[in-house]
Amino acid sequence: MRKGTTVFVTSLVLVLSFVGLGIVVPEQLDKVSAALHGAIIEHFGWAYLLAAFGFVVFSIYLAFSKYGRIKLGRDNEKPQYSYFSWFSMLFAAGMGIGLIFWGVSEPLSHFANPPAYIEGGSGTAARFAMLRSFFHWGIQPWAIYIVMSLSIAYFSFRRGMAPLISNTFYPLLGDRVFGGIGRLIDVLAVFATVFGIVTSLGLGALQINGGLNAVFGLPTNDTMTFIIIGVVTVLYMISSMTGLDTGIQILSKTNVLIAILLLAFVFVVGPTSYILNVFTATVGEYVSEFVNLSLTTNPFEGYEWTKNWTLFYWAWWISWSPFVGLFVASISRGRTIREFISGALLVPTLLTFLWFAVFGATGLDLQLNQGVDLAASAVSDVTTVLFEMFSYLPLGSVLSLIAVLLLSVFFVTSADSATFVLGMMTSNGDLNPPMSKKLTWGILQSMAAVILLMSGGLEALQRMAIVAALPFTVVMVFMVFSLLKALRYEWKYELQGRRSADRR
Amino acid sequence: MLKKVLIPLHLHESKERLSEMAEFLKTLGTEQAVLLHVGAATRTAGEHHRRRLGEAAELLQGLGFATETAVRPGSVQMEIVHAAEEFGVQYISFAFRRKNWLKRAIMGSTVKDVIRQSDVPVFAHKGSRRAESDRVYRVLYPTSLQWKDDIIVEYIRSKEFQPDEVVFLYVGKRAPDPVVEQQRRDRVEEQLEETRRQCGLGEQESRQISLLGSPRRQIVRIARRLPADVVLLGKADSTSGMGPVLGSTAEEVSYNAPCSVLIIPRDLGPGSPGGSGRGLGDQGGQA
Numbered sequence: 001m002r003k004g005t006t007v008f009v010t011s012l013v014l015v016l017s018f019v020g021l022g023i024v025v026p027e028q029l030d031k032v033s034a035a036l037h038g039a040i041i042e043h044f045g046w047a048y049l050l051a052a053f054g055f056v057v058f059s060i061y062l063a064f065s066k067y068g069r070i071k072l073g074r075d076n077e078k079p080q081y082s083y084f085s086w087f088s089m090l091f092a093a094g095m096g097i098g099l100i101f102w103g104v105s106e107p108l109s110h111f112a113n114p115p116a117y118i119e120g121g122s123g124t125a126a127r128f129a130m131l132r133s134f135f136h137w138g139i140q141p142w143a144i145y146i147v148m149s150l151s152i153a154y155f156s157f158r159r160g161m162a163p164l165i166s167n168t169f170y171p172l173l174g175d176r177v178f179g180g181i182g183r184l185i186d187v188l189a190v191f192a193t194v195f196g197i198v199t200s201l202g203l204g205a206l207q208i209n210g211g212l213n214a215v216f217g218l219p220t221n222d223t224m225t226f227i228i229i230g231v232v233t234v235l236y237m238i239s240s241m242t243g244l245d246t247g248i249q250i251l252s253k254t255n256v257l258i259a260i261l262l263l264a265f266v267f268v269v270g271p272t273s274y275i276l277n278v279f280t281a282t283v284g285e286y287v288s289e290f291v292n293l294s295l296t297t298n299p300f301e302g303y304e305w306t307k308n309w310t311l312f313y314w315a316w317w318i319s320w321s322p323f324v325g326l327f328v329a330s331i332s333r334g335r336t337i338r339e340f341i342s343g344a345l346l347v348p349t350l351l352t353f354l355w356f357a358v359f360g361a362t363g364l365d366l367q368l369n370q371g372v373d374l375a376a377s378a379v380s381d382v383t384t385v386l387f388e389m390f391s392y393l394p395l396g397s398v399l400s401l402i403a404v405l406l407l408s409v410f411f412v413t414s415a416d417s418a419t420f421v422l423g424m425m426t427s428n429g430d431l432n433p434p435m436s437k438k439l440t441w442g443i444l445q446s447m448a449a450v451i452l453l454m455s456g457g458l459e460a461l462q463r464m465a466i467v468a469a470l471p472f473t474v475v476m477v478f479m480v481f482s483l484l485k486a487l488r489y490e491w492k493y494e495l496q497g498r499r500s501a502d503r504r
Numbered sequence: 505m506l507k508k509v510l511i512p513l514h515l516h517e518s519k520e521r522l523s524e525m526a527e528f529l530k531t532l533g534t535e536q537a538v539l540l541h542v543g544a545a546t547r548t549a550g551e552h553h554r555r556r557l558g559e560a561a562e563l564l565q566g567l568g569f570a571t572e573t574a575v576r577p578g579s580v581q582m583e584i585v586h587a588a589e590e591f592g593v594q595y596i597s598f599a600f601r602r603k604n605w606l607k608r609a610i611m612g613s614t615v616k617d618v619i620r621q622s623d624v625p626v627f628a629h630k631g632s633r634r635a636e637s638d639r640v641y642r643v644l645y646p647t648s649l650q651w652k653d654d655i656i657v658e659y660i661r662s663k664e665f666q667p668d669e670v671v672f673l674y675v676g677k678r679a680p681d682p683v684v685e686q687q688r689r690d691r692v693e694e695q696l697e698e699t700r701r702q703c704g705l706g707e708q709e710s711r712q713i714s715l716l717g718s719p720r721r722q723i724v725r726i727a728r729r730l731p732a733d734v735v736l737l738g739k740a741d742s743t744s745g746m747g748p749v750l751g752s753t754a755e756e757v758s759y760n761a762p763c764s765v766l767i768i769p770r771d772l773g774p775g776s777p778g779g780s781g782r783g784l785g786d787q788g789g790q791a
Contacts, residue, residue: 170678493679
């Protein structure tokens, strides 16, 4: 059987089996996933922290090293997409929907429920909340994505191999990447991607429902959520049919423009000086405490909190990385390694910081200075707190409507990119995956989201995605060595030879 | 070619061990030996050492060597390197004695230190099986194919050496993609073939092996598997990466190989055989 077919069939059977378990025995799946997830976070949390920090160091090293000049493509190749298109698609795939979901609710949630050694609702808690929100959405997630996407882009566009995660291990495994071990890596990647996107779709649909309730008073119930998923599925399937160059690109650019406008509006009508104060102070703290934040697991006090938030996020970013990595790789052809890393590390991080500063600080201002108890809402229902905050701002209903639109389009771009990536992964890295595979994955992920929302197995599936992150962390560590090995080889045996020949 | 040798002795060597090594050195064409002991400078110890060195010199004279002796106080490896220069020897030969890992970790290894510091070839003799007439005398020559192999080729072609079989070994790194990897393999085959031709060896008397991985591990593994009688290894003076911490390939192979090892510096000093600074292949590139 061809590699693409094997990966497609195996992962399809695996995914259907797990979804089936989520329908038939949701409680047992919940128990098993909770036990696995709990054990992994409890015992291997430190490994996530170390690995993520290592990826940051590796990314910075590569950007500044001699390898930074190597192009992700042929030497004379030019970038496929403009900077704006590239950043828009990066942002839409990497953060998008999550940022809107958590932009207000995460700082407020940390503010209300910080670790035990900080008094909840205090000034210290507010400082902690902003710093941790910056940290969870800052450089580390992008460094994780960079490792994955850079490896895929290098081995596919520079070395002419198919854009598959397994192929990035050629320097370590040789021809074995075309055999069983390569298939295993690709199946694991499909597994993590499907489960990640299904949970993201389910949670995203819940938030859109919350927004529609806030704006139009529509009921928040299962039927509405299913209708939302149905509509979004039709939209992303249409976008997916039009391909990467039109559908995803246009949607991502439109969405980032709307997001920037929304950000600018809230910045102007919100507590502007307060936002700037919070932004400056938090960036300062983030920079000065970066190493400490990156490596502290709080083993003596507050470990529970670290487990529930930081370690959860790190595992989540890693489980999300095959999808984002493949997608980002596919849009980064023609850029140098230095350009790729600095762009992917700094621009989305800066935009994320601005987002959290504007939305988080506005929420905290309402909480601390205006007497509005948003934090209680953030704790009780994270899906509606953004819309509640908008109700205290001028043109609140319009803002909520824009947020719902943003959520829906990010929802569509995420699902669309995931469909494209899954199609690519299961058709031996074909950059134009067959329509049949895109349809299969597109319909499967929406159906799984609906069914698991109904049966209550969505959280179990999210935990399974995080369980898949542990082997993937090991895979990514080896990926770093494999990429370094390849770059060293190219520099030593190919580029230096070419340079001396040019000199002669 | 290897006419004059410096033999550092700690004076605990048995007569059998010493004569076995001397017999082997004769097969390399060696005629003169300088016996050196580096030890305490007290008068009684000095006399004792001189007497023991005299006995060793007599043994070598009996085997046809012209000998000189010297006793020096001071740092063992430094004195060996200085004496090699002072007496104008063409190589240094040790009757190799393996230390256990703890002793080695604490005390270090003189052979490895001398290999690092010496500008002349160093031979670590680990017992000879050449006397057994019914078996193949096999030389393993690991080459990096990056430097001119002229000096080692000269050793292999010399009439004294006369191996029954020379195994050319290349340990390289896998290329980043299958197309370039195939090109690399083809190129290695061609270059090994070219080196074999330079040595004037036919297909009956030689073999070519190309492997991937760590040179220091693969050389020792292949030397054990063949089995080889002597490993001929070039040494480069450049240090890179973890070289200063882990030691060079030459140092590691000299210590871990199951057979005798002749380490030849890539940049031989003036007065040495072929000492024009021509390159030899160092498997690993750091020393």
